Structures are given as C-alpha cells and as structure tokens.
Amino acid sequence: MEEKYLQSVKENLKKKGYKLTGPRLAILKYLLRKKGHHSIMDIYEKMRMKNDRIGIATIYRTVDLFLELGIVRVLTINNSKPCFEINWPGDHHHHLICKGCGRIIEFGSCNFIQIVGEIERVTRFSVKEHTLEAYGLCPKCAQKTEDYSTEKI
Amino acid sequence: MEEKYLQSVKENLKKKGYKLTGPRLAILKYLLRKKGHHSIMDIYEKMRMKNDRIGIATIYRTVDLFLELGIVRVLTINNSKPCFEINWPGDHHHHLICKGCGRIIEFGSCNFIQIVGEIERVTRFSVKEHTLEAYGLCPKCAQKTEDYSTEKI
C-alpha cells in the first residue's frame, strides 16, 4: 500500500521534472508514518530530533511542492497555523473540530455529490475539490458544558 | 438592517464585558461597508489611508475578539494569509475559489442539514458551525484550459 503510493509519488514528481531527493522522501515518510496533521514546525522539530540534518527552508519548499502536486492537503483550523496531511487518493475525509478541547476527528466520505452538482449548476464552475470543516463539541466537552449550565454560581 | 446589526454587536460586546470603542466600531464599519474578504494588512492599510490613526496591533486584537464573539468569520484559502468577513446572522454561505484566476464566488445556503445529522449520529459530536470551500475553475478559466488542451504545441 505505502510502497505503491511511494511509487506513484515518484512518478508524479518525475513527470513534472522534479527529483525525488532524500529530504523529500524523508518528509513524505514522516507524514505517512505519523498520520494526522502537522505544522511546519512540528515536522521540522520532530525530524531534527531524529538526527536529521534537514533545514527548515526545505520543509517549507517541500510542503509547498507537495501541495501543488496534490500529495498533501492543508488544514487551517480557525485562525491558527496551517497543518498538513497526506492526501491519500480515494480517502476523501473531512474534519470535525471540538471547540472545547481542540481534538480533531476525521469523518469519512460525505454525501456531497448532489451538493456539488447543485453548486456547479448554479455557479457554472466546474468543481475539482472541496474541503469541509465542522466545529462543535465532542461528547465529553458537551457533558462539561451541561454541567456548568446547571451549576449554581 | 446595518443599524440593527450594529445594535446587536453592541449588546454582544456589552454582555461579555467588552467596550464598544472607536477603533472596534471603525473596523466593524469598514468590514460592513467593504463586503468581501479582507486580510489584516488590507484592513490596516485602507484604514490608515482614510486618515485613521489606528495601530496594527488593534486590528489583530479586534479581529481576534470578533472571531471569538462570532461577529466575523475567517477564510483561509489554500495556504495563504487569513481573510475576514462579517458573519451575518442567517447568511450561511460558502466559498468557491477558481484555481485559475483566484476569483472567489460565494454560494448560498447549502443543503447540509441531512449531512450534519449524519455526522452527529456517527461521531456523537454536536455540530455548531461548518465551513465549506470548493475549488474549481470558473467558466472563463475552464474555457482557457480547454483551449490549451486542443492547442498544437
């Protein structure tokens, strides 16, 4: 699975005339291994801890390139620093962010085909991608809020 | 309409113990008047040009406060600087961004009630808000792409 994906990334790069360098491969593997959402600084610090001599400029450059090639996706929660994740082909998921504890849940393929059709019909755009972020309260935090609201002050 | 909204913002601030100061009102009016999506620097520069003595720190602080109070919404397109817009109550729109020319189209209330219900059922979260960005090509840029693809090289 990952092997196959690495292969496809390699072809993707080559096709556009980019090299599959050590640092690029290392960042890719980092994101594949860690899963989840990682800021530039996350990636940089964690990789440096693993005795990797990588420079931060390379992280910026590589993430930008990966974004352009569709290898990664960016997630910007509220107003904070952008985080990146592997854009697995066929894995069309979205994010549910708890406003209480900040936990991020991924939820699977949304029934969006109809809505996209509607958008295309109304706007005359052709829609290629979409991202959806939902904000709310996880069960625990919802419980807490309820506790507060019934609490005597 | 705007009068009424200003009034509600005033109450919103007061309720939480914040003051309706000159700068806050000025920023709010700027966003109400200009419509669309504005970065921190946009707001700062335009307001300074209008002989406004406002400091940039105040823009940051005020926008953060307005976000927290739900008075504005943030839109972060791809990986660029966040832009802000008035969060009109009842105006639940989303953004369609042309990957060709960067133009942003707003599209109206999406049929999302079912999907939100589904998300809540599966994740046990209670969903309060959601944002949806769609990326694609506007009619003009779609046309251009087609031109290229049929062009002899």
Place this chain on the structure above:
DNA sequence: TATCTTAATGATAAATATTATCATTTGAAT
C-alpha cells in the same frame, strides 16, 4: 561505473508577520 549538469539543499541573512509591553487614552459606570 565515473562524469557531468543542474536542481535541490542547508545555513543563514533578510524580510514579514504576530505578539508583548507599557505609558496614555477613553468608554462607561457612578
């Protein structure tokens, strides 16, 4: 495999963006 060519890298300087500090101002409660 050794050589060559050029894109890519890492270090770091430079430029931008954001946050913290603090003396002064101002909103609004009294």
Place this chain on the structure above:
DNA sequence: ATTCAAATGATAATATTTATCATTAAGATA
C-alpha cells in the same frame, strides 16, 4: 464631572516565512 479599568497606539521583541548562495547530490549520459 470623576473614577477606574479596559483598550489603544507605538514600538520592542518574537516568530514565521522567504531569499540568497556556496555546496551537495539526483539522475542523465557516456
């Protein structure tokens, strides 16, 4: 009108991002 804390603007301090450039290393070629 007075009071007082919150808010402001200027700007210093940090943090983030981009640009520069000598060096390195993919990958093409022989």
